[in-house]
Amino acid sequence: MKKDILALAALGFVLFMLFAQLIPIIDGDTAFYATIAKNIIKSGDFITLKFVNTGDIIDKPPLAMWFMAVSFKLFGINEFALSLWHSLLAIGTVILTYLMGRELFGRRGGLLAGLILMLSCQFFYITRTPMLDIPLTFFITASFYCIFRLNGTKYCATTTSPIYYYIFSIALALALLTKGPVGIAIPLGALIILKFLTLTTFDKTHNSQPIHTNLFHLFMSTLLFLTIAAPWFIIEYKILGQPFANLFFLRNFLRFFRPTDIIGNLNTIAPQYDFYSYFLQIFLLFAPWGGFVYPAIFYGFKNKNQRLFLVWAAIAIGIFAFSLNYKIGRYILPAFPALAIIVTNLLENIMEEGEKLKKYILTSAWLNTVLLIPLFSIVTIYLFISFPKEIQAFKPIALPFLVVFSSGLIAGTIFLFKKEVEKSIITFVTASTLSYIIFIIMAGLFINKAMPTKILMQAMNEIGSEHKEDKIIAIVYKGEEPRQEYFYIQDSLFDKHANMDGPLYYIADREELVSTFKTNLRKKNPDILVGISKEQEIKKIKQIKIIKEINGYILFLSRNSYSP
Structure with missing residues (x-):
């Protein structure tokens, strides 16, 4: 077991940390959370989270930002520190999935479950893009692992150790402190449904005890949950008062009825009624295993050992699918460990029974043929012939990945049609691993040319450093409101404009920009x-002179300024 865990951890570390120090922040949400963590280090305030405007109330709990801040403190404010803690939690999620798979299916099944999770597209991408979803998924997976152990399985009798009650409570509290109510809604929702279905045990012939029988441990673990989860909410309420309660709890509740995008208030956007979206997205998000998902779910209904995982996946996807919020792929990441187990169950049984499960093999092959392969092929061809001129620099990053990944999908699907399932699995594992490594290497080489925000902000910081005695105002003109720029700017080098909430003056109007430069020259x-x-x-x-231009991004100065 130790060798398996070390092997999974080593592969995960390569996939999740390779070139971490070279690849800049590319997602605005990542920059948002990283900037909050950076501000924690600057202010020393670990309680009240701040982005730019100190008057805004952040509607997220602090745990992930605490992890980031501690990592920044230990390793410096950089991308490596930002990724390290995040990658370790992702690897932990893979290992928990391996442990459940091993108990259900043996060593091969455990390794397969871990690899399926690790190599699914969305899990890989989100692990490389630190946000709240990986830590949330880790703590939710830990809570389900406790449910799994307390209920027992066909292969592993229920544990009599009360420690899993307390680990469950700790995981639940930390999930709440990571992303709010959804962190407890998924595990508790699954428990309620399992109870309703009278499925508190997988196999009652194995002396499994229902999770609710030991009232003492339930009571004590509830106290432990409150001891961990409650203090931050109580302290923050005392600091910020009723506006904190209104924003935090109302926004986290209302987001299930419509999107709420504006920092610091409850402004809303029209509800999103695309309930079907995730049920289609899953083919792509879980690639290269997407074609197996629905056949595996149908097959899983025949096996009592799969009921926990089916309910887990259904709750984790259903909560977001039937909300009226945006259907963003990463929201359903907590379902992925369950899907990995469900798919492993099908593949393990196919490898054991072969011909008896022919219809599931062929269904998976046809789903790949009809949906996944055309999608990746179309994207690859599109890159060759009509990639937009302004993002040509992304070609060296995306194209090799898509070619290798699509080739692996095609080859693996051909093996499925031939009913050579083991060869298909090996092909999917090999091709996806290789394509991800190629993607990482090419991103390390070319991403700063394709998205030069970090390079230009470093150049801006150099200008600020060279003119410490002068008053220097940093500006971002048009485009999306700054996120990455706030993370990369060295605040102490720049002065605050009268219209600024933070170290950057964001100007969205041309007349305002011209007026600012004209007024300054006078x-x-x-x-x-x-x-x-x-x-x-x-x-x-x-009134403006251009200093540097990279892939359409421009660094500019006022005409009166020194030219570096």
């Missing part, structure tokens, strides 16, 4: 205005 001692933008129109503004 001053007896003009400030140094330095900014970045993707808008080519700034080249026509005579």
Whole structure:
């Protein structure tokens, strides 16, 4: 077992940490959370989270930002520190999935379950993009592992150790502190459904005890949950008062009825009624295993040992599928460990019984043929012939990955049609691993040219460092509101403009930009205005001079400024 765990951990570390220090933050949400963690380090305040405007109330609990802040403190404020803790939790999720798979199916099944999870597209991508979803998935998986152990299985009798009651409570509390109520809604929702279905045990012939029988341990574990989860909410309520309760709890409740996108308030967007979305997305998100998901679910209904995982996946997907919020792929990541076990159950039985399960093999093959392969093929062809000019720099990153991944899908599906399932699995594992490594290497080489925000912000910081005696204003013109820029800017080098909430002056209107530069030039001692933008129109503004341009991103200065 130790060798298996070490092997999975080693592969996970390569896939999740390779070139972590070279690849910049590419997701705005990652930059948002990382900037909050950066502000924790600056202020020393671990209680009240702050992004830019100190008056805004952040509607997320603090645990993930605490992890980031501690990692920054230990390793510096950089991408490696941002990724390390996140990757360790992802590897922990893989190992928990392996342990459940091993108890259900033996060593081969455990390894297969761990690999299926690790190599699914969405799990890989989100692990490389630190946010809240991996820690949430880890703690939810830990809670289900406790349910799994307390209920027993056909292969592993229920444990009599009360420790799993307390681990369950700790995991539940930490899930709540990671992403709010959804962290407890998924495990508790599954428990309620299992109870309703009278499925508190997998196999009552194995002397399994229902999870609710030991009232003392349930009571004590509930106290433990409250001891861990409650203090931050109580302290924050005392600091911020009723506005905190209104925003945090109302927003986290209302987001299931419509999107709520604006930081610090309850502004809403129209409800999203695409309930079907996740049921289609899963083919792509769980690739290269997407074609197995629905056949495996149908097959799983025949096996009592799969009921926990079926309910787990149904709750984790259903909560978000039937909400009226955006159907963003990463939201259903907590279902992925369960799906990995469900798919492993099908594949293990296919490898044992072969011809008897022919219809499941062929259904999976046809789903790949009809959905997955065409999708990846179309994307690959599109990249060859009509990739938009402004993002040509992404070709070296995306194209090799898509070619290798699509080739693996095609080859693995051909093996499925031939009913050579083991060869198909080996092909999927090999091709996806290779394609991810290629993707990481190419991203390390080219991503800073394709998305040069970090490079330009470093150049802006250098200008600020060279002019410490001058008043320097940092500007972002148009585009999305700054996120990555806030993380990469060195606040202490820049002065605050009267219209700024933070170290960056975000200007969305051309007239305001021109007026700012004209007004500055009229001053007896003009400030140094330095900014970045993707808008080519700034080249026509005579008060501005262009310092550097990379892939359409422009670094510019006011005309009165020193040119580096």
